[in-house]
Every structure is written in C-alpha cells, then in structure tokens.
Amino acid sequence: ETGVTQTPRHLVMGMTNKKSLKCEQHLGHNAMYWYKQSAKKPLELMFVYNFKEQTENNSVPSRFSPECPNSSHLFLHLHTLQPEDSALYLCASSQDPGLAGFTGEQFFGPGTRLTVL
Amino acid sequence: GQSLEQPSEVTAVEGAIVQINCTYQTSGFYGLSWYQQHDGGAPTFLSYNALDGLEETGRFSSFLSRSDSYGYLLLQELQMKDSASYFCAVGVAGLNAGNMLTFGGGTRLMVKP
Numbered sequence: 314e315t316g317v318t319q320t321p322r323h324l325v326m327g328m329t330n331k332k333s334l335k336c337e338q339h340l341g342h343n344a345m346y347w348y349k350q351s352a353k354k355p356l357e358l359m360f361v362y363n364f365k366e367q368t369e370n371n372s373v374p375s376r377f378s379p380e381c382p383n384s385s386h387l388f389l390h391l392h393t394l395q396p397e398d399s400a401l402y403l404c405a406s407s408q409d410p411g412l413a414g415f416t417g418e419q420f421f422g423p424g425t426r427l428t429v430l
Numbered sequence: 431g432q433s434l435e436q437p438s439e440v441t442a443v444e445g446a447i448v449q450i451n452c453t454y455q456t457s458g459f460y461g462l463s464w465y466q467q468h469d470g471g472a473p474t475f476l477s478y479n480a481l482d483g484l485e486e487t488g489r490f491s492s493f494l495s496r497s498d499s500y501g502y503l504l505l506q507e508l509q510m511k512d513s514a515s516y517f518c519a520v521g522v523a524g525l526n527a528g529n530m531l532t533f534g535g536g537t538r539l540m541v542k543p
Contacts (some may be wrong), residue, residue, distance in 0.1 A: 417463035417478030
C-alpha cells in the first residue's frame, strides 16, 4: 500500500449504530487530520493529531470520537449520528512543519462516503 | 477565525487560459495552497505560496499578494482533464498543529471542447 488509505470506502448506518472509520498513512508523516466534506460546503477540518497527540478539535460534536494509536493510524469512531452527518469523510497526513518547514501540503486518502439513515 | 472567498464556478474552452481568484481573511497566515479534486476523488496538492509573487509548475501557476490578502491559480492550455474543483487553502499558525489548513468553498471548473 502507498500513500493514504481509508476503509471502508462506503458506509451506510442507522442513527443508533456504532461504526469506525480507519485511516492509514504509509508516508512516514507525523501529522494526521480528519475532514468532513458535504455537498456545496468547504472542507471542514474536524481534528488534528501531531505526533499522536490531539492538537485541534474544531468544535466537533461528541458523537464523533477520534483515536490515534500511533503516527500511522487514525480512527474516527461514530455513534448515534444524525442524517445531517452524511458526508464524505477525508483523512489526510503531512510532515510536521518543525521538521520540514510549513509546506502547505497535505496528502489525502480517497475518503469514506457515509450515509446515515 | 479564517474566511476564504473564491468563485463557485468557472467555464472555459479547451486550450484557453483561466484564472481562479481567492481572497482571504485570516490571522497567523503562513501561506496559500491550492488543491485539485476530481469528482469522486481525493484532493491533491498543486502548489503553495509563502512569499509574494508567481510560482510556476508546468501549465499551472499560482500567485500571492500578502498585502492584498489575495491569490490566484492560473491554468494555461486547458485540457478536458482539468475539469475539476479547485480549492484555495490558507495555512495558519497553530501550536504543534502540523500543516493546518483552512479551505475555501472550491471553484468548479468546466472545460468545454
């Protein structure tokens, strides 16, 4: 595997289900991100992890719970979601700017298309 | 907070030149990035400007004016495969926050024969 991978690619869940999205990066990066992309809306940054530590939570509802066990893996645990949470969830990674300087470059996975019924 | 403005749609013909503008309001500004996203695909990085001026990469160029809080992406010799959404994104300062970016709403470019 190369780059950033995400599983599953598609997910349909009911409002009472619990599911998890997985992201893995094979680039040796230290920072990982979760974004939400809804139709006709900008990419919304949800969470940032740098060296496994959460450094940003962009006022995300608690029904979204991130987990970063190491610098290569990132999870997004979902529970009691609402239909308005249906969207494309994108994971991205980047090098830490402390090592390489701020480059403005993030590497994105293909996303998980989530539908909440 | 941060806000970015870019046109929602642009249409051009094959072989033409198109410019996609982006204005921003932000604090702790590091630089301006551009990303391309085809339908059903992931955003892919195109360019990054930290300093004023024009950066050229093949058919694509990106410009930044920090004093005007303005930048643009210039696409030359348009090809059908350039039909995609283009996002500007500002890099913002954040303690231990990696390459943190705030994205604009995206410009959908349609290239016609």
